[in-house]
Amino acid sequence: MRSVWRGAISFGLVTIGVRLYTATEEHDFRFHQVHREDGGRIRYKRVCQVCGEEVAFADIAKGYELDDGRMVVVDAEDLEKLPINTDHAIDVLEFVPAEEIDPIYFQKSYYLEPDKAAARPYVLLRTALEKSGQLAVVKITIRQRETLAMLRAREDLLVMHTMLWPDEVRKPEFDFLDGDIEVRPQELKMASSLVESMAGSFDPDEFTDEYTVAMQRLIEAKAEGAELPEQPEAEESGEVIDLMTALERSVEQARSSRGERKPAKKPASRSGSAAKSGGKASEKGADKAAEKAPAKKKAKPA
Numbered sequence: 001m002r003s004v005w006r007g008a009i010s011f012g013l014v015t016i017g018v019r020l021y022t023a024t025e026e027h028d029f030r031f032h033q034v035h036r037e038d039g040g041r042i043r044y045k046r047v048c049q050v051c052g053e054e055v056a057f058a059d060i061a062k063g064y065e066l067d068d069g070r071m072v073v074v075d076a077e078d079l080e081k082l083p084i085n086t087d088h089a090i091d092v093l094e095f096v097p098a099e100e101i102d103p104i105y106f107q108k109s110y111y112l113e114p115d116k117a118a119a120r121p122y123v124l125l126r127t128a129l130e131k132s133g134q135l136a137v138v139k140i141t142i143r144q145r146e147t148l149a150m151l152r153a154r155e156d157l158l159v160m161h162t163m164l165w166p167d168e169v170r171k172p173e174f175d176f177l178d179g180d181i182e183v184r185p186q187e188l189k190m191a192s193s194l195v196e197s198m199a200g201s202f203d204p205d206e207f208t209d210e211y212t213v214a215m216q217r218l219i220e221a222k223a224e225g226a227e228l229p230e231q232p233e234a235e236e237s238g239e240v241i242d243l244m245t246a247l248e249r250s251v252e253q254a255r256s257s258r259g260e261r262k263p264a265k266k267p268a269s270r271s272g273s274a275a276k277s278g279g280k281a282s283e284k285g286a287d288k289a290a291e292k293a294p295a296k297k298k299a300k301p302a
Contacts (some may be wrong), residue, residue, distance in 0.1 A: 003113070005142055007088030009125070009151075016122050017115035018090070020142075023159060024109050029215050084146050085139075090160070092151075095134040101150060105163040112151075112158040122158065129153040190247040197254040 005020035033042040046055045062074045085091075114122035129136060130153040138149050138160070148163040214229065221228050241249070 001111075004110075005088070007090060007140075008118075009090045009092065009112075009122075009138075011092050011121070011125055011136075014121050014125075015118075016125065017118040018112045018122070018158075019115070020160070021111040021113065022108070023111045027209070027212055029212075029219070079144050082144065084144075085141060087141070090138045090140045090149070090151075093137045093139060095129075095132070095136055098133060098135050098152070101135060101163075104169055105148075107147075107162040107164055110160045110162075112160055125151075126153045126156075126158050129158075184244075187244055187247065190244065190251065194247060194251045194254060197251055197258070 001021045003019040003021055007018065007020075009016040009018055034040060035042065046057070046060065047053065048055050064072045064074065066072065112122075125136075129151065136151040138151055140147060140149050140160070140162075142162075148165060149160050150163060151158055151160050153159075217229050220226075
């Protein structure tokens with residue numbers, strides 16, 4: 001792996017030299033725009049909208065358009081004069097319980113590798129976080145952009161997750177939130193039963209990226225001129241069922257997929273129809289007993 005940043009964690013008066021590595025990568029297929037006739041790549045020229053001339057990359061600057069239409073040009077020299085801390089430092093601001101940070105704030109993940117001379121304080125901080133169950137809220141400047149982040153212990157490493165600022169998280173505005181939607185107790189009980197029947201331990205290796213597998217097969221088939229894989233036809237179900245029935249069937253399906261037997265029904269009380277069935281059972285029992293009993297001998301005639 002190649003480091004994307006180098007600096008130090010400022011932990012009180014302790015300084016821990018670290019390198020930053022991108023912890024994740026997307027295995028997505030990157031397609032190019034091509035000419036359908038001959039497969040040639042489509043290229044775009046950088047043309048100025050005002051003068052109509054093609055512009056070299058070295059002559060391109062950053063521009064921010066104001067609400068009134070004016071364009072503010074910002075050069076690299078302007079960015080260097082920003083009154084922010086551009087030191088290569090990860091400043092620990094505070095330590096908080098893990099459950100207090102909503103995952104919606106998480107952005108990108110990075111591995112932190114200690115410098116050779118910083119291995120001991122690195123392990124010390126990692127162990128302290130691990131034993132306390134706390135997360136370290138930090139600030140870091142990456143590519144001249146100050147961002148909030150948090151450090152946590154993961155296995156034998158420190159992992160940093162950059163975070164969004166509070167004003168970058170949208171407020172949900174949906175009509176149903178203003179309504180008073182009631183959930184029936186029996187529906188909630190059945191939904192809880194479904195959750196319980198589908199409960200397990202998370203193992204990411206058990207899941208498959210079916211889209212990537214299917215796309216790889218498609219590309220390989222087209223490259224070899226082979227028959228393209230077809231999508232299986234979805235089973236149409238015209239049956240409309242209510243929520244409670246759907247929950248009950250879902251619980252049965254979840255249990256059967258795990259090889260669980262349907263729980264036995266409780267014995268019915270001896271009242272009403274149950275009493276009638278009990279009476280029939282006793283009659284059958286009496287008949288069987290009569291069959292097993294030895295037949296009486298007939299009296300001899302005088």
